[in-house]
Amino acid sequence: MAPRPDEGERFLDALKASPRPGAPPASDDAAFLHGVGERLRLLRARRGMTRRILSRQSGVSERYIAQMEAGGGNVSILLLRAIARALGVPATDLLADQPEHAADTALLDDLLARLTPDQRREARALLARHFGAQPHPGRATRIALIGLRGAGKSSLGRRLAEQRRVPFYELDREIEREAGTELREIFELHGQGGFRRLERAALERLLATGSGAVIATGGSIVADAATFALLLSHCRTVWVRAAPEEHMQRVLDQGDLRPMQDNRQAMKDLRAILASRESLYARADHILDTSGQTLDESVNALVTLLK
Ligand SMILES: Nc1ncnc2c1ncn2[C@@H]1O[C@H](COP(=O)(O)OP(=O)(O)O)[C@@H](O)[C@H]1O
Numbered sequence: 001m002a003p004r005p006d007e008g009e010r011f012l013d014a015l016k017a018s019p020r021p022g023a024p025p026a027s028d029d030a031a032f033l034h035g036v037g038e039r040l041r042l043l044r045a046r047r048g049m050t051r052r053i054l055s056r057q058s059g060v061s062e063r064y065i066a067q068m069e070a071g072g073g074n075v076s077i078l079l080l081r082a083i084a085r086a087l088g089v090p091a092t093d094l095l096a097d098q099p100e101h102a103a104d105t106a107l108l109d110d111l112l113a114r115l116t117p118d119q120r121r122e123a124r125a126l127l128a129r130h131f132g133a134q135p136h137p138g139r140a141t142r143i144a145l146i147g148l149r150g151a152g153k154s155s156l157g158r159r160l161a162e163q164r165r166v167p168f169y170e171l172d173r174e175i176e177r178e179a180g181t182e183l184r185e186i187f188e189l190h191g192q193g194g195f196r197r198l199e200r201a202a203l204e205r206l207l208a209t210g211s212g213a214v215i216a217t218g219g220s221i222v223a224d225a226a227t228f229a230l231l232l233s234h235c236r237t238v239w240v241r242a243a244p245e246e247h248m249q250r251v252l253d254q255g256d257l258r259p260m261q262d263n264r265q266a267m268k269d270l271r272a273i274l275a276s277r278e279s280l281y282a283r284a285d286h287i288l289d290t291s292g293q294t295l296d297e298s299v300n301a302l303v304t305l306l307k
Pocket residue numbers: 147148149150151152153154155156216250254290291292293294295296298
């Protein structure tokens with residue numbers, strides 16, 4: 001078989017160190033670009049691709065690839081995609097370090113993606129049983145309610161805690177305590193990232209204070225995979241759900257009239273948020289449908305569900 005044209009220089013070129021700054025880059029931006037460059041060089045080396053081959057297959061100039069690898073190129077999104085495609089990896093592999101077990105995880109993800117939500121819950125239980133994974137201490141008596149705004153997490157949570165004679169925690173209030181300021185200000189001062197870090201810290205603090213509790217979480221807790229995984233593993237979780245119209249009516253009844261200003265748009269937004277979160281909420285251990293129920297009826301149903 002004839003050698004491919006670039007065969008000879010493949011490994012050499014790929015492993016040739018691009019100039020690395022001796023000292024750590026001063027700014028956060030520089031450190032990020034440096035990381036992208038390192039990952040690019042590693043992925044290219046792993047594949048035994050020269051810069052010339054990569055350039056030919058991606059349409060990005062060799063000079064630019066060399067510049068990126070040295071941490072100097074602030075690449076456009078489309079060029080990044082072209083390079084990732086030529087390497088045969090998702091663009092995210094260039095942006096952040098991926099865990100070493102990525103192949104196993106990808107196979108598991110693929111398998112799980114083909115199951116229904118019920119089957120996924122079953123698979124989780126089967127794996128835990130098969131590998132003898134013990135539930136976290138206190139999980140059975142620590143209840144967490146998840147779901148969209150107006151589901152009834154706060155109202156039902158307080159009543160459930162009274163009934164079980166355990167403390168009730170509102171995670172949003174715990175976050176405010178953690179930060180020493182109100183949610184609105186947390187978002188203004190620290191943004192989404194800051195809020196998520198505080199949410200994680202507040203949850204860790206609650207989980208460390210022994211067992212026996214009811215926690216009403218914020219509707220968006222499912223947006224952070226690590227925090228949500230922590231919640232699922234340490235608490236029995238209940239997705240409190242209702243029809244979209246009921247969510248809206250309950251929020252309006254609570255005096256928040258902002259959605260009334262443009263009701264059709266607000267309803268559309270609410271449906272979109274619910275749709276984006278449903279597959280995550282569905283990972284809860286239990287589901288409580290409160291549609292068409294009074295608060296008392298739902299309290300009774302929740303108590304029975306958790307017996
Ligand atoms: N079946 C029901 N279950 C829960 N809440 C209900 C029900 N019917 C009406 N509600 C009312 O809906 C509102 C739910 O709000 P809240 O408990 O603050 O929800 P969340 O904390 O999930 O945003 C409360 O005012 C509650 O009285």
